[in-house]
Amino acid sequence: MGTIDLQIRRQNASLRILVEDKLRQAISSGRFKPGQRLVERELCELIGVGRTSVREALRQLEAEGLITSYPHRGPVVSTISYEEARQLYSVRALLESFAGQEFAENGSNEEIVALLETVEAFEAAAKSGSGTRIIEAKTAFYDCLMTGSKNVFVKQMLTSLHNRVTLLRMTSMTQPGRLQNSVFEIREIAAAIALRDGDRAAALCKRHIEIAAKVALDYLSKNPVETSE
Amino acid sequence: MGTIDLQIRRQNASLRILVEDKLRQAISSGRFKPGQRLVERELCELIGVGRTSVREALRQLEAEGLITSYPHRGPVVSTISYEEARQLYSVRALLESFAGQEFAENGSNEEIVALLETVEAFEAAAKSGSGTRIIEAKTAFYDCLMTGSKNVFVKQMLTSLHNRVTLLRMTSMTQPGRLQNSVFEIREIAAAIALRDGDRAAALCKRHIEIAAKVALDYLSKNPVETSE
DNA sequence: TTTTTGCTGTTTGCAGACAATCGGGTTGTC
DNA sequence: GACAACCCGATTGTCTGCAAACAGCAAAAA
Numbered sequence: 001m002g003t004i005d006l007q008i009r010r011q012n013a014s015l016r017i018l019v020e021d022k023l024r025q026a027i028s029s030g031r032f033k034p035g036q037r038l039v040e041r042e043l044c045e046l047i048g049v050g051r052t053s054v055r056e057a058l059r060q061l062e063a064e065g066l067i068t069s070y071p072h073r074g075p076v077v078s079t080i081s082y083e084e085a086r087q088l089y090s091v092r093a094l095l096e097s098f099a100g101q102e103f104a105e106n107g108s109n110e111e112i113v114a115l116l117e118t119v120e121a122f123e124a125a126a127k128s129g130s131g132t133r134i135i136e137a138k139t140a141f142y143d144c145l146m147t148g149s150k151n152v153f154v155k156q157m158l159t160s161l162h163n164r165v166t167l168l169r170m171t172s173m174t175q176p177g178r179l180q181n182s183v184f185e186i187r188e189i190a191a192a193i194a195l196r197d198g199d200r201a202a203a204l205c206k207r208h209i210e211i212a213a214k215v216a217l218d219y220l221s222k223n224p225v226e227t228s229e
Numbered sequence: 230m231g232t233i234d235l236q237i238r239r240q241n242a243s244l245r246i247l248v249e250d251k252l253r254q255a256i257s258s259g260r261f262k263p264g265q266r267l268v269e270r271e272l273c274e275l276i277g278v279g280r281t282s283v284r285e286a287l288r289q290l291e292a293e294g295l296i297t298s299y300p301h302r303g304p305v306v307s308t309i310s311y312e313e314a315r316q317l318y319s320v321r322a323l324l325e326s327f328a329g330q331e332f333a334e335n336g337s338n339e340e341i342v343a344l345l346e347t348v349e350a351f352e353a354a355a356k357s358g359s360g361t362r363i364i365e366a367k368t369a370f371y372d373c374l375m376t377g378s379k380n381v382f383v384k385q386m387l388t389s390l391h392n393r394v395t396l397l398r399m400t401s402m403t404q405p406g407r408l409q410n411s412v413f414e415i416r417e418i419a420a421a422i423a424l425r426d427g428d429r430a431a432a433l434c435k436r437h438i439e440i441a442a443k444v445a446l447d448y449l450s451k452n453p454v455e456t457s458e
Numbered sequence: 459t460t461t462t463t464g465c466t467g468t469t470t471g472c473a474g475a476c477a478a479t480c481g482g483g484t485t486g487t488c
Numbered sequence: 489g490a491c492a493a494c495c496c497g498a499t500t501g502t503c504t505g506c507a508a509a510c511a512g513c514a515a516a517a518a
Contacts, residue, residue: 050503063292
């Protein structure tokens with residue numbers, strides 16, 4: 001007899017977690033725009049849960065920096081200024097180059113194989129042109145990269161930073177030609193890691209983010225991020 | 230007639246924040262030991278607030294990594310393994326050297342003056358031998374360092390890491406002779422920053438943390454951290 | 459026009475209630 | 489005595505009602 005689906009009850013996740021994910025997704029997808037007020041009661045009936053769950057989820061998102069709470073005025077989807085965006089990319093370059101270096105020097109062979117697979121998936125997604133597939137593939141690549149770095153703190157921090165980048169509501173991918181370059185850069189990074197060349201991997205990661213930062217910041221200085229209200 | 234205290238109620242901070250700080254302090258001071266269960270109701274009557282505030286504060290501390298929640302069993306003061314401690318010091322070295330470099334290159338002259346003052350305060354505290362004064366002075370130094378780095382993300386992340394280090398319940402300061410060396414290292418760091426030598430500041434910060442890490446990890450491998458229950 | 463006053467919507471916090479769940483002890487069986 | 493099934497107390501997860509505090513705004517007063 002085959003193994004019956006062990007995960008029948010994926011209901012394990014508490015309501016709070018579900019609400020968190022829903023809100024995160026709503027913010028990332030742009031359904032909630034930066035600057036928009038999030039009224040408790042509205043969220044409650046929108047999601048169909050009690051205030052307790054909503055409030056605790058909001059606290060979590062606040063800790064992640066996705067929303068900002070003003071006393072007695074409630075939470076608001078965080079906005080991110082040009083200067084903050086610059087700082088964000090700056091520290092992201094630092095952490096990702098560290099992750100790349102650690103991966104190259106300490107990652108297991110299996111992890112390298114897995115990384116190369118995500119690169120191929122990314123290339124395929126890029127060819128397909130599907131926006132969601134591209135984002136998924138890129139997320140998978142970064143996830144693999146961070147896992148291979150063998151540092152839970154770096155992984156946590158980078159995940160948080162990635163979430164916040166979406167507040168800019170503009171993936172640098174949307175720039176013409178940027179996607180192709182991105183594919184190339186990522187392939188190079190993976191190659192350096194596969195060759196166990198930590199320094200080169202770090203340099204490539206750093207450069208990759210710096211380019212993305214330049215594109216994003218240039219765009220941002222011309223088209224200020226759209227906020228709600 | 231003298232001005233009557235206008236600030237009778239500086240109740241600005243919401244209860245939740247107060248509870249957070251109380252709990253953070255209780256954990257940092259060792260009143261709550263790693264591994265100890267934190268029962269909601271006990272905390273409620275201990276602090277004298279309702280469950281709502283306690284639960285939201287717990288969510289915040291969980292996001293910071295100070296406590297860990299198990300489904301239907303409640304929160305527990307986080308423990309930190311040897312491997313995690315290694316990773317923590319590793320990323321801390323990375324971020325602090327970055328902060329040091331940025332400070333040296335972009336800090337204002339006023340900030341440099343302020344930094345030098347915290348160094349002197351630290352030296353004075355070290356001479357006094359008072360544990361709490363030393364910790365305060367060192368905190369002030371780091372706070373100044375992070376502020377001068379002009380990067381809110383780095384500051385946030387480092388603050389979180391500093392909080393978690395206290396879970397080890399052993400400041401590397403307690404090692405004989407370590408305090409004197411620490412004073413020396415910090416003076417050197419500040420000097421490099423004052424000279425605007427970013428590379429040297431970064432290298433010194435990195436070395437400073439690496440030494441602290443070595444001391445702490447050596448100690449940790451011999452004396453496993455005491456947990457409660 | 460400027461200041462004061464009061465209203466309204468919203469957050470903040472408390473208390474009580476209930477279901478779901480977990481761990482541990484007890485019971486029953488072999 | 490060993491082991492499994494079962495039950496029970498404790499605790500969390502969640503919901504709801506209620507009171508107080510506060511920000512923003514508009515109307516009233518100067």
